[in-house]
Amino acid sequence: MATLSSVLAIINPLSGTTTADQKALLSDAFLRKAESLGYAPDVVITTHPGHATELADAAVRRGVSRVLAIGGDGTINETAQALRRSSTALGIVPIGSGNGLARHLGVPLNPLKAVERALTGRPVIIDSAEINGHPFFCTAGLGFEAYVAHAFAQQPVRGLPTYVRTAFRAFWAYKPVRFLIDDKQKELFSLTFANAGQFGNNAWMAPKANIADGKLEQCEIRPFPAQAAGMLTWRLFNKSLDQSAYWRGQSVTKAIVQAEGPLLIHADGEPLTLSEGRAEVRILPGSLLVLL
């Protein structure tokens, strides 16, 4: 008798603003749909940070064909990092507040439709990247965006309104940073390494980023007068930031960034501090299968 192909769904109970009841309904819908398609499905709810990586890692070793990450970009990152360079494909079911990777890849934002896509879609190869060994799939960054990621992590409530409030307050407190990027001195407002084109919520830092070209877009925003902030924000959401005189981009496969003192960074929105003041970024071409 042929063995059924296994599929695992990993659910972060804390992701986004969906209730526990909505997540339970989503879990039931996944099990029903997967069984109807002839899979042997399983669902696990995460109990701690890092749990999704442990579960996905075990699934790869068991030869599970598809692993669905049901959560925000943090859960997707934790799951995807264990699937890199394996034949197990990632299904994205976005229920977070930004959903950058899902939006870039055109995954449905309706969770039921995303479940269906993850179960019926075909595996497509994409790139991933690392900053000081921390995997990222969407963007990693330094400067203002890292400053905001650190401030946002301190907020008791998640979601877009909190993010906008945090970024607005941070804008007035933040001072541009002097970086040494591959031996060139630059004072920048922000520095992004983009695998996907957006941070989430359709905020496009790298409008032309291609997630499967074996390259990262290194996007720099130089310091600008406060009165230019409105136009830059409009361009960010209008997918035209690359037309601003304050934006500069180039395709790279690796970069070394240094700054004085501890370096604040983020990887897929997750705030991190590099005490040694040095960040090494590199692309891992064609390292992940995603179900699209």
Ligand SMILES: Nc1ncnc2c1ncn2[C@@H]1O[C@H](COP(=O)(O)OP(=O)(O)OP(=O)(O)O)[C@@H](O)[C@H]1O
């Ligand atoms: N049971 C758990 N208890 C505490 N933290 C958890 C648990 N399961 C997962 N996490 C952590 O929650 C973090 C945030 O999850 P995730 O990014 O999916 O949701 P979110 O913050 O609502 O979404 P977004 O990133 O889009 O804002 C993950 O990085 C993960 O480490």
